[in-house]
Amino acid sequence: MSILSKNRIKYIRSLELKKIRKEEKVFLAEGPKLVGDVLGYFPCKLLIATSDWLEEHPAVQAAEVIEVTSEELSRTSLLKTPQQVLALFEQPEYEIDMEAIRNSFVFWLLDDIQDPGNLGTIIRLADWFGIEHIFCSPNTVDVFNPKTIQATMGGIARVKVYYTALSDLMHSLGNVPVYGTLLDGENMYEQPLSKNGIIIMGNEGNGISPEIEKLVNRKLYIPNYPAERETSESLNVAIATAIVCAEFRRQAAL
Numbered sequence: 001m002s003i004l005s006k007n008r009i010k011y012i013r014s015l016e017l018k019k020i021r022k023e024e025k026v027f028l029a030e031g032p033k034l035v036g037d038v039l040g041y042f043p044c045k046l047l048i049a050t051s052d053w054l055e056e057h058p059a060v061q062a063a064e065v066i067e068v069t070s071e072e073l074s075r076t077s078l079l080k081t082p083q084q085v086l087a088l089f090e091q092p093e094y095e096i097d098m099e100a101i102r103n104s105f106v107f108w109l110l111d112d113i114q115d116p117g118n119l120g121t122i123i124r125l126a127d128w129f130g131i132e133h134i135f136c137s138p139n140t141v142d143v144f145n146p147k148t149i150q151a152t153m154g155g156i157a158r159v160k161v162y163y164t165a166l167s168d169l170m171h172s173l174g175n176v177p178v179y180g181t182l183l184d185g186e187n188m189y190e191q192p193l194s195k196n197g198i199i200i201m202g203n204e205g206n207g208i209s210p211e212i213e214k215l216v217n218r219k220l221y222i223p224n225y226p227a228e229r230e231t232s233e234s235l236n237v238a239i240a241t242a243i244v245c246a247e248f249r250r251q252a253a254l
Contacts, residue, residue: 002066004048009076012048012088016078018142025091027144031083037154042089048076049085062087078146091144094160102173104196107133109166111212112203113140113237120151121238122201127155129245134161135169137212170198170215178217180208181240185219188244193251201241220244 014020015028026045029038032053039060047062054060054067073082101107108131113119119141126134141148143161152159170178177197181188200216202208208216222243224231235243 002064004066004068004072004076008066012076012086013078015088016146018145021091021142021144026088027091027149028078028086028088028146029149030077030079030086030146031150032085034150034152034154035085035087038087038089038157041157042092044087044089046088047085048073048087053084079150092160094162096162096164096169098172101133102176102196104131104133107131107135107198108241109170109198109200109212110134110136110140111166111200111208112137112206113201114204115237116141116145116147117151118204118236118238119143119145120148120153120155122241123148123152123159123161124155125238125242125245126159127152129249131245132158132160134159135166136161136163137166137209138163166200166212167215170212173198178215179220179244180213180216180218181222181244182208182213182216182219183221185221187223188220188247189223191218191220193248195252199241199244199248201237201244204237 012028015024015026021027029035044062046064046066047060048066048068050070050073051067054065068076070082073084073086077086108122108126110119110122113122113136123134136143140163143156149156177194178200179197180200200208200212222235222240
Protein backbone atom coordinates (compact mmCIF):
# COMPACT_ATOMS: atom_id res chain seq x y z
CA MET A 1 0.00 0.00 0.00
CA SER A 2 1.33 3.43 -0.99
CA ILE A 3 2.19 6.31 1.32
CA LEU A 4 0.57 9.73 1.10
CA SER A 5 3.32 12.19 0.19
CA LYS A 6 3.25 15.98 0.25
CA ASN A 7 3.47 16.03 -3.53
CA ARG A 8 0.45 13.74 -3.76
CA ILE A 9 -1.53 16.02 -1.45
CA LYS A 10 -0.53 19.02 -3.56
CA TYR A 11 -1.58 17.19 -6.72
CA ILE A 12 -5.02 16.27 -5.37
CA ARG A 13 -5.70 19.79 -4.18
CA SER A 14 -4.62 21.15 -7.58
CA LEU A 15 -7.64 19.40 -9.09
CA GLU A 16 -9.69 22.40 -8.02
CA LEU A 17 -8.31 23.93 -11.22
CA LYS A 18 -10.08 23.11 -14.49
CA LYS A 19 -6.79 23.26 -16.39
CA ILE A 20 -5.29 20.49 -14.25
CA ARG A 21 -8.42 18.33 -14.42
CA LYS A 22 -8.43 18.65 -18.19
CA GLU A 23 -4.76 17.78 -18.51
CA GLU A 24 -4.99 14.80 -16.16
CA LYS A 25 -8.44 13.68 -17.37
CA VAL A 26 -9.56 12.82 -13.84
CA PHE A 27 -12.17 14.01 -11.36
CA LEU A 28 -12.33 13.94 -7.59
CA ALA A 29 -15.13 12.42 -5.52
CA GLU A 30 -15.33 12.51 -1.72
CA GLY A 31 -17.35 10.76 0.94
CA PRO A 32 -18.62 7.18 1.40
CA LYS A 33 -21.94 7.73 -0.41
CA LEU A 34 -20.53 9.47 -3.49
CA VAL A 35 -17.43 7.28 -3.84
CA GLY A 36 -19.56 4.17 -3.32
CA ASP A 37 -21.97 5.25 -6.06
CA VAL A 38 -19.24 6.07 -8.57
CA LEU A 39 -17.05 2.98 -7.98
CA GLY A 40 -17.82 0.46 -10.70
CA TYR A 41 -18.93 3.05 -13.24
CA PHE A 42 -15.57 4.72 -13.92
CA PRO A 43 -12.03 3.36 -13.47
CA CYS A 44 -10.61 4.46 -10.12
CA LYS A 45 -7.01 5.63 -10.42
CA LEU A 46 -6.42 6.44 -6.74
CA LEU A 47 -8.34 5.84 -3.55
CA ILE A 48 -7.39 7.40 -0.21
CA ALA A 49 -9.28 6.24 2.86
CA THR A 50 -9.15 5.67 6.58
CA SER A 51 -8.57 2.19 7.98
CA ASP A 52 -12.20 1.95 9.09
CA TRP A 53 -13.49 2.55 5.57
CA LEU A 54 -11.02 0.13 4.04
CA GLU A 55 -11.97 -2.59 6.51
CA GLU A 56 -15.61 -2.18 5.47
CA HIS A 57 -14.68 -2.39 1.76
CA PRO A 58 -11.98 -5.07 1.46
CA ALA A 59 -12.71 -5.76 -2.21
CA VAL A 60 -12.48 -2.18 -3.45
CA GLN A 61 -11.13 -1.93 -7.00
CA ALA A 62 -8.59 0.87 -7.54
CA ALA A 63 -5.28 1.18 -9.35
CA GLU A 64 -3.70 2.56 -6.17
CA VAL A 65 -4.90 2.59 -2.55
CA ILE A 66 -3.51 4.73 0.28
CA GLU A 67 -4.53 4.26 3.90
CA VAL A 68 -4.50 7.50 5.89
CA THR A 69 -5.42 8.90 9.28
CA SER A 70 -8.31 11.33 9.66
CA GLU A 71 -5.78 14.14 10.05
CA GLU A 72 -4.03 13.22 6.79
CA LEU A 73 -7.36 13.02 5.00
CA SER A 74 -8.23 16.47 6.32
CA ARG A 75 -5.06 17.92 4.79
CA THR A 76 -5.86 16.30 1.45
CA SER A 77 -9.60 16.87 1.18
CA LEU A 78 -11.28 19.84 -0.50
CA LEU A 79 -14.25 19.54 1.85
CA LYS A 80 -14.62 21.49 5.08
CA THR A 81 -15.55 18.24 6.80
CA PRO A 82 -13.70 15.26 5.24
CA GLN A 83 -15.60 11.96 5.18
CA GLN A 84 -13.42 8.83 5.43
CA VAL A 85 -12.62 8.45 1.73
CA LEU A 86 -11.78 10.31 -1.45
CA ALA A 87 -11.02 8.94 -4.88
CA LEU A 88 -9.77 10.00 -8.29
CA PHE A 89 -11.66 8.61 -11.29
CA GLU A 90 -11.03 8.75 -15.01
CA GLN A 91 -13.23 11.28 -16.78
CA PRO A 92 -15.71 9.54 -19.10
CA GLU A 93 -15.82 10.48 -22.77
CA TYR A 94 -19.20 9.94 -24.40
CA GLU A 95 -20.01 9.89 -28.10
CA ILE A 96 -23.28 11.52 -29.09
CA ASP A 97 -25.76 8.88 -30.29
CA MET A 98 -28.41 10.94 -32.09
CA GLU A 99 -30.78 8.00 -32.57
CA ALA A 100 -30.81 7.13 -28.89
CA ILE A 101 -31.30 10.77 -27.99
CA ARG A 102 -34.23 11.21 -30.39
CA ASN A 103 -35.90 8.21 -28.75
CA SER A 104 -35.37 9.56 -25.24
CA PHE A 105 -38.32 10.72 -23.16
CA VAL A 106 -36.92 14.22 -22.81
CA PHE A 107 -33.45 15.62 -22.42
CA TRP A 108 -32.06 18.90 -21.22
CA LEU A 109 -29.94 21.59 -22.78
CA LEU A 110 -28.14 23.87 -20.33
CA ASP A 111 -27.34 27.29 -21.74
CA ASP A 112 -24.35 28.80 -19.91
CA ILE A 113 -25.11 27.57 -16.36
CA GLN A 114 -22.34 29.07 -14.22
CA ASP A 115 -22.79 27.79 -10.68
CA PRO A 116 -21.23 24.34 -10.05
CA GLY A 117 -23.80 23.56 -7.37
CA ASN A 118 -26.66 24.28 -9.77
CA LEU A 119 -25.18 22.02 -12.44
CA GLY A 120 -24.61 19.24 -9.93
CA THR A 121 -28.16 19.54 -8.60
CA ILE A 122 -29.58 19.44 -12.14
CA ILE A 123 -27.62 16.23 -12.82
CA ARG A 124 -28.99 14.79 -9.58
CA LEU A 125 -32.51 15.74 -10.72
CA ALA A 126 -31.95 14.10 -14.10
CA ASP A 127 -30.91 10.91 -12.35
CA TRP A 128 -34.05 11.00 -10.19
CA PHE A 129 -36.41 11.61 -13.10
CA GLY A 130 -34.78 9.09 -15.44
CA ILE A 131 -33.25 11.59 -17.87
CA GLU A 132 -30.06 10.11 -19.27
CA HIS A 133 -28.65 12.92 -21.42
CA ILE A 134 -27.73 16.52 -20.63
CA PHE A 135 -26.13 18.81 -23.21
CA CYS A 136 -24.23 21.86 -22.05
CA SER A 137 -23.11 24.92 -23.96
CA PRO A 138 -19.32 25.32 -24.11
CA ASN A 139 -19.50 28.16 -21.55
CA THR A 140 -21.36 26.08 -18.98
CA VAL A 141 -19.37 25.34 -15.82
CA ASP A 142 -17.19 22.21 -15.93
CA VAL A 143 -19.10 19.10 -14.93
CA PHE A 144 -15.93 17.74 -13.30
CA ASN A 145 -15.58 20.69 -10.94
CA PRO A 146 -15.34 19.07 -7.46
CA LYS A 147 -18.30 21.12 -6.24
CA THR A 148 -20.38 19.91 -9.17
CA ILE A 149 -19.41 16.28 -8.60
CA GLN A 150 -20.33 16.52 -4.91
CA ALA A 151 -23.70 18.11 -5.74
CA THR A 152 -24.64 15.29 -8.14
CA MET A 153 -24.85 12.89 -5.16
CA GLY A 154 -23.84 10.02 -7.44
CA GLY A 155 -25.97 11.07 -10.41
CA ILE A 156 -22.81 11.61 -12.45
CA ALA A 157 -22.54 7.81 -12.68
CA ARG A 158 -25.83 7.43 -14.54
CA VAL A 159 -26.33 10.68 -16.47
CA LYS A 160 -24.25 11.40 -19.59
CA VAL A 161 -23.14 15.02 -19.87
CA TYR A 162 -21.91 16.46 -23.16
CA TYR A 163 -20.49 19.84 -24.15
CA THR A 164 -21.39 21.05 -27.62
CA ALA A 165 -22.70 24.02 -29.61
CA LEU A 166 -26.38 23.91 -28.69
CA SER A 167 -27.70 25.57 -31.84
CA ASP A 168 -25.92 23.04 -34.08
CA LEU A 169 -27.25 20.17 -32.01
CA MET A 170 -30.82 21.44 -32.13
CA HIS A 171 -30.71 21.92 -35.90
CA SER A 172 -29.47 18.35 -36.34
CA LEU A 173 -32.38 16.96 -34.31
CA GLY A 174 -34.96 18.21 -36.77
CA ASN A 175 -38.61 18.78 -35.91
CA VAL A 176 -38.88 18.10 -32.18
CA PRO A 177 -40.63 20.13 -29.47
CA VAL A 178 -38.23 22.64 -27.91
CA TYR A 179 -39.36 23.96 -24.52
CA GLY A 180 -37.91 26.93 -22.71
CA THR A 181 -38.95 28.75 -19.54
CA LEU A 182 -39.47 32.43 -20.36
CA LEU A 183 -41.30 35.35 -18.78
CA ASP A 184 -43.53 35.68 -21.87
CA GLY A 185 -44.33 31.96 -21.92
CA GLU A 186 -47.65 30.19 -21.35
CA ASN A 187 -48.68 28.89 -17.95
CA MET A 188 -46.93 25.54 -17.74
CA TYR A 189 -49.82 23.90 -15.89
CA GLU A 190 -52.29 24.83 -18.65
CA GLN A 191 -50.23 23.44 -21.55
CA PRO A 192 -50.13 19.89 -22.88
CA LEU A 193 -46.54 18.70 -22.69
CA SER A 194 -45.20 16.16 -25.17
CA LYS A 195 -43.70 12.84 -24.16
CA ASN A 196 -40.43 13.64 -25.87
CA GLY A 197 -38.50 16.77 -26.67
CA ILE A 198 -35.92 19.25 -25.49
CA ILE A 199 -36.06 21.30 -22.30
CA ILE A 200 -33.73 24.31 -22.24
CA MET A 201 -32.67 25.95 -18.98
CA GLY A 202 -30.80 29.23 -19.15
CA ASN A 203 -28.08 31.13 -17.34
CA GLU A 204 -28.72 32.10 -13.71
CA GLY A 205 -28.65 35.84 -14.37
CA ASN A 206 -29.51 36.23 -18.05
CA GLY A 207 -31.76 33.28 -18.80
CA ILE A 208 -31.74 31.65 -22.23
CA SER A 209 -29.45 33.43 -24.71
CA PRO A 210 -31.09 35.23 -27.68
CA GLU A 211 -29.51 32.80 -30.17
CA ILE A 212 -31.00 29.76 -28.43
CA GLU A 213 -34.31 31.44 -27.61
CA LYS A 214 -35.00 31.77 -31.35
CA LEU A 215 -35.10 27.98 -31.55
CA VAL A 216 -37.64 27.58 -28.73
CA ASN A 217 -41.03 26.67 -30.19
CA ARG A 218 -42.92 26.08 -26.96
CA LYS A 219 -42.48 28.79 -24.38
CA LEU A 220 -43.41 27.95 -20.79
CA TYR A 221 -43.86 30.07 -17.70
CA ILE A 222 -43.84 28.83 -14.11
CA PRO A 223 -46.56 30.91 -12.40
CA ASN A 224 -46.18 32.16 -8.87
CA TYR A 225 -49.04 31.68 -6.43
CA PRO A 226 -51.26 33.53 -5.92
CA ALA A 227 -50.76 35.43 -9.16
CA GLU A 228 -51.42 38.88 -7.66
CA ARG A 229 -49.01 38.46 -4.76
CA GLU A 230 -45.69 40.32 -4.85
CA THR A 231 -42.91 37.75 -4.99
CA SER A 232 -39.29 37.12 -5.94
CA GLU A 233 -38.18 38.12 -9.42
CA SER A 234 -37.27 34.59 -10.46
CA LEU A 235 -36.54 31.04 -9.33
CA ASN A 236 -33.15 29.42 -8.93
CA VAL A 237 -32.40 27.51 -12.14
CA ALA A 238 -32.09 24.14 -10.40
CA ILE A 239 -35.43 24.64 -8.62
CA ALA A 240 -37.07 25.70 -11.89
CA THR A 241 -35.64 22.60 -13.59
CA ALA A 242 -37.16 20.37 -10.90
CA ILE A 243 -40.60 21.99 -11.25
CA VAL A 244 -40.62 21.70 -15.04
CA CYS A 245 -39.45 18.10 -15.06
CA ALA A 246 -41.95 17.06 -12.41
CA GLU A 247 -44.78 18.44 -14.55
CA PHE A 248 -43.48 16.60 -17.62
CA ARG A 249 -43.39 13.37 -15.66
CA ARG A 250 -46.84 13.98 -14.19
CA GLN A 251 -48.44 14.51 -17.57
CA ALA A 252 -46.64 11.52 -19.07
CA ALA A 253 -48.12 9.30 -16.36
CA LEU A 254 -51.71 10.32 -17.14
